[in-house]
Amino acid sequence: MNLKKIRLALIGGGNMGAALAAGLVTSKKMRPAQIRVVDVRPEILRSLKKRYGVSVGSDNAAAVRGSDVVLLCVKPQQMASVLAGLLGAVTPKQLVISIAAGIKTDFIESELGQHVPVIRVMPNTPALLRAGALVYCLGQHATKTHEALAKQILSSVGSVWKTGELSMDAVTALSGSGPAYVFYLAECLAKAGAELGLEPGFAEALARQTVFGAGRMLHEDKETPARLRERVTSPGGTTEAALRVMAESGFEGILKRALAQARRRSEELSRR
Numbered sequence: 597m598n599l600k601k602i603r604l605a606l607i608g609g610g611n612m613g614a615a616l617a618a619g620l621v622t623s624k625k626m627r628p629a630q631i632r633v634v635d636v637r638p639e640i641l642r643s644l645k646k647r648y649g650v651s652v653g654s655d656n657a658a659a660v661r662g663s664d665v666v667l668l669c670v671k672p673q674q675m676a677s678v679l680a681g682l683l684g685a686v687t688p689k690q691l692v693i694s695i696a697a698g699i700k701t702d703f704i705e706s707e708l709g710q711h712v713p714v715i716r717v718m719p720n721t722p723a724l725l726r727a728g729a730l731v732y733c734l735g736q737h738a739t740k741t742h743e744a745l746a747k748q749i750l751s752s753v754g755s756v757w758k759t760g761e762l763s764m765d766a767v768t769a770l771s772g773s774g775p776a777y778v779f780y781l782a783e784c785l786a787k788a789g790a791e792l793g794l795e796p797g798f799a800e801a802l803a804r805q806t807v808f809g810a811g812r813m814l815h816e817d818k819e820t821p822a823r824l825r826e827r828v829t830s831p832g833g834t835t836e837a838a839l840r841v842m843a844e845s846g847f848e849g850i851l852k853r854a855l856a857q858a859r860r861r862s863e864e865l866s867r868r
């Protein structure tokens with residue numbers, strides 16, 4: 597399927613839905629007229645239409661009937677009722693992509709009641725800046741053609757990887773929740789700087805720019821994170837002194853326990 601020829605129904609134009617619509621239009625992967633966004637909030641529809649020129653509507657089933665790909669961007673707790681409303685409107689000729697956290701492909705398949713191709717995705721918030729990490733897994737009826745199409749769509753808002761569905765809870769714990777860990781790191785750095793006597797606003801500005809700059813180095817430099825760290829850690833220097841305190845205080849172990857807990861929570865939420 598050629599992305600320039602498909603019609604996309606995007607259900608739920610909130611944070612992530614809007615980011616995907618924006619990414620597809622601004623990257624010129626799709627023309628605005630190919631995208632129909634449906635949401636229960638008229639203000640969201642007005643804004644998306646004005647900003648990106650996409651077509652909008654308030655009838656999920658009608659939008660889906662006229663589409664090749666259905667992109668489900670509603671909250672996980674809204675998925676069951678949205679899928680119930682799409683029963684009979686979605687056919688196996690279409691591709692359904694869901695970004696709802698914790699909603700498994702077999703749930704979507706069984707709710708839609710036919711052999712519908714489904715692809716599940718875990719995005720993260722930097723997708724809003726087209727710098728997301730997006731990980732997908734295939735439902736049982738999704739083919740290579742569906743996969744290639746989904747990759748084209750998702751890559752409009754970031755980098756894309758494939759995994760098995762069993763890994764989706766671990767992915768959620770790492771990249772799905774990960775931006776919050778980095779924000780927390782920046783928050784803690786700013787507080788620590790302020791405790792050293794720096795003016796709090798100045799400390800926060802330094803923390804933000806440091807995380808941003810280090811993030812860019814991780815993105816642009818092909819070295820491993822460990823090598824990048826070693827490159828800026830002179831023996832006997834200040835960085836080494838700080839890193840020793842972090843290692844002795846169990847920094848790595850804290851992150852391992854935090855991610856394990858996030859994965860457990862993701863598993864619990866998926867079971868509900």
Ligand SMILES: NC(=O)c1ccc[n+]([C@@H]2O[C@H](COP(=O)([O-])OP(=O)(O)OC[C@H]3O[C@@H](n4cnc5c(N)ncnc54)[C@H](OP(=O)(O)O)[C@@H]3O)[C@@H](O)[C@H]2O)c1
Nearest residue numbers: 608609610611612635636669670671672695696697719721
């Ligand atoms: N944001 C993230 O960082 C992130 C990360 C990973 C995964 N995700 C996943 O992305 C999905 C969307 O998250 P979000 O943060 O973009 O949520 P959001 O901002 O709440 O967007 C969802 C939109 O869908 C609307 N909606 C509710 N019921 C609907 C219906 N029946 N038909 C059409 N539209 C409906 C909502 O309206 P109301 O507000 O009135 O309900 C809202 O405007 C979630 O499933 C989440 O798990 C998000």
